[in-house]
Amino acid sequence: MKKIFKITASAVGVIIVLIAGLVAFFAFRGVPSYEVEIPEKIKTIKVEVTPERVARGEKIALVVCNGCHIDNNSRLTGKNIVDLPAAFGKAYSLNITQDNEDGIGKWTDGELINFLKTGIKPNGKFSPIMPKFPRMADEDIQSVVAYLHSDRYPVQATKGKQPAQEPSLLLKILSNTVMKPIPVVTEPIHVPDSTDLVAFGKYVANDMIACYACHSKDFAKQDPLNPELSLGFYGGGNPMPDLNGKIVPSSNLTFDNETGIAGKYNEAQFIDAVKFCKKPDGSILRYPMGPHVTLTDYEVKAIYAYLKTIPKIKNKVN
Ligand code: HEC
Ligand code: HEC
Known part of the structure; x- marks a missing residue:
């Protein structure tokens, strides 16, 4: 028994030293540089x-x-x-x-x-x-x-x-x-045909503006190449400081009936919120949510149509 305890204790000791060494190395190395290989x-x-x-x-x-x-x-x-x-x-x-x-x-x-x-x-x-x-x-x-x-x-x-x-x-x-450079995509990427409302909205929301970046769970657990794989995709709750350091969590934009935007925002109200930060009750959405005035109503409508199609997440954000 005693021997096992000793072995475990020294194994834990070795692991602690290794982790401390790794942290010291990262602290010394800082944010890394990479070889520049532009296709x-x-x-x-x-x-x-x-x-x-x-x-x-x-x-x-x-x-x-x-x-x-x-x-x-x-x-x-x-x-x-x-x-x-x-x-x-x-x-x-x-x-x-x-x-x-x-x-x-x-x-x-x-x-x-x-x-x-x-x-x-x-x-x-x-x-x-x-x-x-x-x-x-x-x-x-x-x-x-x-x-x-x-x-x-x-x-x-x-x-x-x-x-x-x-x-x-x-x-x-x-x-x-975990925060690594993104592998470069070289095949052609086109803006989807705007008559396909959902595909077009997906492009505007995910690839052009990256609404999901603020509206998913955690900046460190995102996948810009496959936004859908980001932790808590559009489920909100990402804690974001405003200009005074006060935390404003991002909202749940999925169509969950209780905790998302279903029933809370109709299409016209959603357009007002995204373009002008106006809530249905007339109050104003807080920073860092910003107005997106240069988007057309059609683009915001398309985002709304796309959000309807993604998996609902139950996550109450206060
Ligand atoms: C969330 C804030 C944020 C947004 C949004 C943002 N940037 Fe930046 N940008 C930064 C920060 C911070 C740096 C400094 C990065 C560093 O040196 O580590 C930076 C650096 C850069 C640089 C490098 C400049 C240099 O001399 O090294 C370029 C170019 C740039 N941004 C262009 C853009 C463009 C174009 C957009 C929009 C498509 C954009 N940024 C959106 C925060 C932002
Ligand atoms: C810089 C981070 C950030 C970005 C980018 C962002 N948002 Fe927000 N958004 C927030 C935060 C934080 C809130 C919560 C504000 C509050 O509670 O007052 C919010 C709130 C909202 C709300 C209100 C939801 C509710 O339940 O009341 C809607 C709708 C919304 N955002 C849509 C969008 C869309 C669509 C995009 C992309 C075009 C977007 N946001 C981009 C941070 C962001």
Whole structure:
């Protein structure tokens, strides 16, 4: 008996030392870098800046990018992401204006598209906090690039650098284990035909805007390549700090009768909520839920139709 106890105790001791060693290694290594292997097909993309693309890219950027990257002067020079969950440390979105030194003026189109898909920068650095868009349609991602290259006010070359990122130990551990770069998809991705309301809504919700990222259970347990496999897909409850650090959990958007949006939001009310943050009782949805004013009613209708088709999750969010 005594001997077994001794062996168990020393085995536990060895495991503790190994784990401590691994944590120390991750703390020292920090957020890892990767070899930059941009597939030829993406590397050689040269985005033609057309008025149609700029308009489409602007529409997407206004709901997806600018909220995180815009400064007090309405330029995309980046800022402290003050509503980052404290457990992740401190993060700063960076200057993505056309400035050659402080911004991304020198990035090629292929480098930009590869980063948006995978999270790997041209210098190999991986970005765990910046969302990835691995399944955004080719034409849409090129439109975002066209917008970044356009003469629109927010993207014009502007000086200004952000401080270095300050990832917490937890974020370092996560980005060495579960938060990895996304493998790059090279086969063509198209926007589904908008007459197929459910398929179109699925694209807008999951691949273009990533509503599921906030509206599933946990940022660290998501699968941007297969959003449906994310933990608690659209079941809400993801604890999100508002601008004062107060926690606002995301809502359950599945059609569960008791805890989801079935019976709570009809289609018209859903459109008001998503576009203008207006609740059926007239009150306003809290930050970080933002207004999505550049979406058309049809796009929001399609999201509603898609959410009706996904598995219901019983999860009461207060
Ligand atoms: C949730 C906030 C958030 C959103 C949304 C977001 N970003 Fe970022 N972005 C960041 C953060 C934080 C970084 C810094 C990443 C790092 O260095 O680890 C970053 C970095 C970048 C960089 C790298 C800049 C550099 O010099 O290294 C580019 C390019 C970029 N973002 C473009 C975009 C585009 C385009 C969109 C929309 C499709 C977008 N971002 C949406 C937070 C965000
Ligand atoms: C940055 C994170 C974030 C993103 C992105 C986001 N939401 Fe939200 N959403 C929230 C939070 C947090 C709440 C809860 C707000 C509250 O309780 O006041 C919310 C609330 C809602 C509600 C109200 C539900 C209810 O039960 O009252 C709807 C509807 C909604 N979001 C739809 C969407 C759709 C559709 C998208 C994508 C187009 C989206 N959200 C993107 C964070 C987000």
